[in-house]
Amino acid sequence: MDYKPRLIAKYAEEVVPALKKQFEFKNNMQVPRLKKICLNQGMGDAIADKKLIDVSINEMTTISGQKAVPTKSKKDISNFKLRKGMPIGVRVTLRGDKMYEFLDRLISVALPRVRDFRGINDKGFDGKGNYTLGVPEQIIFPEINIDKLAKIMGMDITFVTSAKNDKEALALLKEFGLPFKNQK
Numbered sequence: 001m002d003y004k005p006r007l008i009a010k011y012a013e014e015v016v017p018a019l020k021k022q023f024e025f026k027n028n029m030q031v032p033r034l035k036k037i038c039l040n041q042g043m044g045d046a047i048a049d050k051k052l053i054d055v056s057i058n059e060m061t062t063i064s065g066q067k068a069v070p071t072k073s074k075k076d077i078s079n080f081k082l083r084k085g086m087p088i089g090v091r092v093t094l095r096g097d098k099m100y101e102f103l104d105r106l107i108s109v110a111l112p113r114v115r116d117f118r119g120i121n122d123k124g125f126d127g128k129g130n131y132t133l134g135v136p137e138q139i140i141f142p143e144i145n146i147d148k149l150a151k152i153m154g155m156d157i158t159f160v161t162s163a164k165n166d167k168e169a170l171a172l173l174k175e176f177g178l179p180f181k182n183q184k
Contacts, residue, residue, distance in 0.1 A: 005100035007176060015175040022171055032129065032163035032172045037099045039064055040071075041138075041155040042089040055150045056090045062143045064092045064102055105141070106157070107177045113140040119181035122170060129163030131173060132156055 011033070019031045041056055053070050060068035070087035094102050111117060114136075124132045137152045138144055163169035174180060 005097055005104060007100040007104050008097075010176070015172065018175050019168070019171055023168060032161050032168045034099065034103070034172070034176070035095070035160045035162055037094045037102060038158040038160065039068075039092045039094070039155055040089065040158070041091070041153055042071075043153060050087075052150065053087045053090065056153065059138060059144060060090045060092055060155075063138065063141045064094055065098050066092055066094060068092045103176065107179070109142055110135075110140045111179060113142075117179075119179045122180045125166035125169060127166060129161045129165055129169040130158060131161075131169055132158045 016028055016031050019025065020028070025031050039060060041060060043052055043056060057068045057070060068090045069092070071089040071091050073084055073086050073088050076084050111120070120133055124134075126132070134154060134156055136154045138155060139146055139149065139152060159169075159173060161169045161172055163172060170180070
C-alpha cells in the first residue's frame, strides 16, 4: 500500500479543473502548481545565546518533518556584534510529499489555532506568483510542547509556485484551502 498525501489527489481532482475553467488554460501543464514551501526563522538573539540555534533547529525539524539547517551571516556588522559566518537563523525547504503534508497540517490544524484569526492577508505576493506568510508564534503547531519551550519566536512561510502572476497564485492557494481574508 503506497501512501500519498490527500492534497495531491485534491490538486488533480479539484484544483486543476477549477483553475483551467477560471483562467481558460488549454491543457493541464499550464495550470500553476506548488513547487516548494520554504520555512525561515530569523533570530537576532542567537548572537548572545548560542543554544537558541540548536533549540530552533529541533523545533523546526519537528514542525516540518525534515532536518532544518542554520543560516549564517554573510558579513560583519559591528553595531549588532555580528561576525561573518555566525548562525543567525534556521531554515527548511520542503518539496514533494512532505510539502503537501505540511500544507495540509498548516491549513487544517495550525492556522485555526492562531489567536483572533480572521484569515491571512493577501498582500504577501511578490509579483511573480510567490506568497510569503508570517506566523507570529511557533506554538500554533501542535508538535511543539509549550511546557518545554525556550522562547516564543515567529517564522516566515514562503509558497513558491509556477504561476506567472499573483492572480493565478492567489487562485491556486485559495483552491488548496488557504483561508484568505475576504476582499471588498
